[in-house]
Amino acid sequence: MSKKSKNFLRGIKDTIPLMIPVVPFGIIFGVLAIDLGLTPLTTIAMSVIIFGGASQIIFLQLFSAGASSLIILSSVGAVNSRHLLYGTVLSEHLSDLKLTWKIIVSYFLVDQAFAVSNDYFKKNKKDKDKHFHLIGGGLNCWMIWQITTIIGIFLGSIIPEKLGLTFAIPLTFLALLVNDFRKLINVITIFVSGSIATLGYQIIPFKAYVIVAAIFGLCVAFILTSFIKKKNYE
């Protein structure tokens, strides 16, 4: 098997456990969109064109509340601003790629694919075809997202709200962080960012609390790492 397909398949495999919450999330999105009066075709177009769960839900919330296009666009931008940091982190590994590959990789740069490929890239720095790992992981997310959107559109609310499956979303991200709970600076960063996001949720406009909290967290990590020698916390 070529290195490309090996990386591609590994990306799919690594993202499989992360698909548990994507299934109910996609179905919920499909149900909501139809409930709010979008046509099935517009709903599918949204999952293909935007391809981002949080952005699509925000879009629906604001659109149904009659918000102006400018508010919707800036809120989607704010929700997506975390991708700027994902791109910054991964760019080191992707800067030698041709423009076409950069465009393809960018389309698939979703949270789950970032999380697994960030680790994979660090461990396989020399591999020229490592971007296939992200494409595999991203494509896996893409397939599940489109299929579940369609299921949501046509089956309606088959998943009872009482099951609380939306709780699977924070759990996935928690699962991605468990190794960071072993390191002091990471734990401090986690609690700073988490507290600011929770307290700022209502106050910070345009749902920008994620990026505001992340920047605070990074500043704290920057300050702490400047003072503490690496050997003390690893």
Add this chain to the structure above:
Amino acid sequence: MNSLLLIILCGVVTFLTRFSMIALLKKEMFNNRIREVLSYVPSAIFPAIIFPAIFLDSSGSFLFEDNPKILASIIAVIVGMLSNNILATIVAGLSTYWFLIFI
């Protein structure tokens, strides 16, 4: 504005946030200090998604008492640290949560 046009614009915004840094930054711009700080990006972003989903209800109000998500998350972290397994962490959290709300 036509809803399809607005969706396309939102798609463009989303794509640009994903693409811009990958397109603009060169690997020569990185040094060990920058790499070190950037290694904290997951620890800085994910909690901003996790914490509000655990501690706030659907209307955005604080929910500290009688909140099964808190205990379920703690169990998930413990299982995660012991098992080092993503699937086990998610399953442990969800089953604790279901146990608490149904029993």
